[in-house]
Amino acid sequence: QTALLNFSSLLLCILLFVCTCTYARATAPGLIDRNKExxxxxxxxxxxxxxxxxxxxxxxxVAMGVKILIS
Structure with missing residues (x-):
């Protein structure tokens, strides 16, 4: 089963994508800021x-990490 078909895995992928984009913008702002559309x-x-x-x-x-550790 892929991550897109499982709801909790989909939420984890979206959360990781948001965190990765935020880190990339903090590291190299010109890379993210030039494409806004x-x-x-x-x-x-x-x-x-x-x-x-x-x-x-x-x-x-934190909640997702706790959920992964528990299950």
């Missing part, structure tokens, strides 16, 4: 979500 704009939007909602994203990361 189109398909490449998805990376910019996810990095903004990670920056602005960082306490909630961190809480979701």
């Amino acid at each position: 189109g398909f490449s704009g998805l990376f910019w939007k996810c990095s903004r979500i990670g920056e602005r909602l960082s306490p909630y994203v961190a809480l979701c990361c």
Whole structure:
């Protein structure tokens, strides 16, 4: 079963994608900031979500880590 068909795995993939985009923008802002529209704009939007909602994203990361350790 792929990660896209399992709901909890889909949420984990989205969470990891948001965290990765946020880290990439913090490391190399010119790489993410130059494409704000189109398909490449998805990376910019996810990095903004990670920056602005960082306490909630961190809480979701902790919750997902606990869930993985328990199961």
